[in-house]
Amino acid sequence: MRLAAVFTNGIYRENPVFKLTLGMCPFLAVTTSVENALGMGAASTFVLLCSNFLVSLFRNVIPNKVRIPCYIVIIATFVTLVDMVMNAYVPALHKSLGIFIPLIVVNCIILGRAEGFANKNPVMASLADGLGMGVGFTLAMVLLATFRELLGNGTWLNVNVLGEAFHNQPLLIAILAPGAFILMGFIMGTFNILESRGGER
Amino acid sequence: MGEILKLGFVLMAVALLAAVALGFVNSRTEPVIREQQRQQRIEAMMQVAGSLSETVPAEEMAYDTLDIGANPYAAVDESLTVVRFAGPADGPLGYTFIAYGKGYSSTVQTMVAVDLSGTVTGATILFQQETPGLGAKCEGGWVDQMIDKTAESCSVVKDGGGVESITGATITSRAVSESIRDGLETMESEGLFGEGGER
Numbered sequence: 001m002r003l004a005a006v007f008t009n010g011i012y013r014e015n016p017v018f019k020l021t022l023g024m025c026p027f028l029a030v031t032t033s034v035e036n037a038l039g040m041g042a043a044s045t046f047v048l049l050c051s052n053f054l055v056s057l058f059r060n061v062i063p064n065k066v067r068i069p070c071y072i073v074i075i076a077t078f079v080t081l082v083d084m085v086m087n088a089y090v091p092a093l094h095k096s097l098g099i100f101i102p103l104i105v106v107n108c109i110i111l112g113r114a115e116g117f118a119n120k121n122p123v124m125a126s127l128a129d130g131l132g133m134g135v136g137f138t139l140a141m142v143l144l145a146t147f148r149e150l151l152g153n154g155t156w157l158n159v160n161v162l163g164e165a166f167h168n169q170p171l172l173i174a175i176l177a178p179g180a181f182i183l184m185g186f187i188m189g190t191f192n193i194l195e196s197r198g199g200e201r
Numbered sequence: 202m203g204e205i206l207k208l209g210f211v212l213m214a215v216a217l218l219a220a221v222a223l224g225f226v227n228s229r230t231e232p233v234i235r236e237q238q239r240q241q242r243i244e245a246m247m248q249v250a251g252s253l254s255e256t257v258p259a260e261e262m263a264y265d266t267l268d269i270g271a272n273p274y275a276a277v278d279e280s281l282t283v284v285r286f287a288g289p290a291d292g293p294l295g296y297t298f299i300a301y302g303k304g305y306s307s308t309v310q311t312m313v314a315v316d317l318s319g320t321v322t323g324a325t326i327l328f329q330q331e332t333p334g335l336g337a338k339c340e341g342g343w344v345d346q347m348i349d350k351t352a353e354s355c356s357v358v359k360d361g362g363g364v365e366s367i368t369g370a371t372i373t374s375r376a377v378s379e380s381i382r383d384g385l386e387t388m389e390s391e392g393l394f395g396e397g398g399e400r
Contacts (some may be wrong), residue, residue, distance in 0.1 A: 062215075066208050070215045079217040081226050088230035091237050098337070165230055 010132025045134025302380030
């Protein structure tokens with residue numbers, strides 16, 4: 001029961017993007033399509049799970065003074081592994097995510113969870129936290145990518161939903177960088193409205 | 202003193218484990234990646250070679266590799282490898298080569314097809330890691346501008362050529378057009394164009 005609470009914590013109550021405002025760089029950068037969002041989400045979730053697992057497993061072995069360098073080495077290793085494996089087996093996705101895969105290393109969510117959760121909690125809870133945060137991050141990216149891909153390209157997961165006419169003349173700004181900021185603002189605003197209404201009741 | 206040794210030892214152990222894991226996965230994935238890159242190159246080569254002739258499809262062309270001169274921009278291959286394509290009945294049709302240009306954050310590789318008069322007939326970006334949204338746009342329709350360019354006109358408008366730069370990415374635009382131009386010039390000096398095509 002407690003593990004389930006830790007898991008859902010990352011999805012809504014402490015959603016890394018909408019509540020903790022972490023990992024903004026990949027969140028804004030790769031959400032041009034739902035496919036990219038899912039790929040980035042899967043890669044980040046994998047790294048989060050692995051780093052949370054190891055950090056939690058060795059939390060009593062790693063001396064406090066050198067914990068940050070150790071975490072960075074652990075995270076960087078997993079990111080490089082993901083990078084190599086993706087390059088070998090899903091080259092198309094690797095190509096479209098490009099520079100953002102190596103940049104998972106500096107995604108604050110991962111170091112943030114290692115430092116803020118995994119190094120003081122047991123292994124199972126840390127895995128649940130990593131999975132919850134990863135899923136929360138992925139869902140947030142898919143949400144933004146849905147709006148951006150629909151408005152900016154007329155498609156969802158590469159399937160044309162808004163018709164040929166819209167596809168040829170879409171709201172291009174949604175897929176460009178400013179569109180990411182604008183739509184993120186709307187989504188966060190909506191979340192805050194929902195939140196405050198929930199609080200009044 | 203003892204504590205420093207202990208800290209150093211822990212760090213070393215962590216780094217060592219990381220290195221072993223990376224080395225192992227790298228040894229497994231590297232051949233797959235290499236093979237994939239080779240396939241991609243061949244696909245791109247056949248794709249641009251198709252532009253050499255209106256009548257002969259690329260699959261029916263015969264091709265052989267010419268190894269000429271040093272490529273000044275080479276980062277991967279030391280020499281400029283030119284592949285000569287010929288139709289089944291009509292002799293040599295043209296060449297393909299890979300142009301390596303130092304861009305803003307990567308070496309941009311372009312697969313180029315040139316006909317016997319030294320005019321580019323097709324080009325496609327093989328590899329680039331330029332800034333997303335700026336230089337990375339070279340991968341879209343932009344590179345099609347290279348078609349019909351010759352060694353004289355294959356540079357950006359700013360430098361007196363006929364290639365419109367990507368907005369905000371002059372370095373990438375220069376890298377691509379100049380690497381193609383250098384390739385064309387090298388091939389020209391090797392006498393591969395005009396009558397030399399029969400070499």
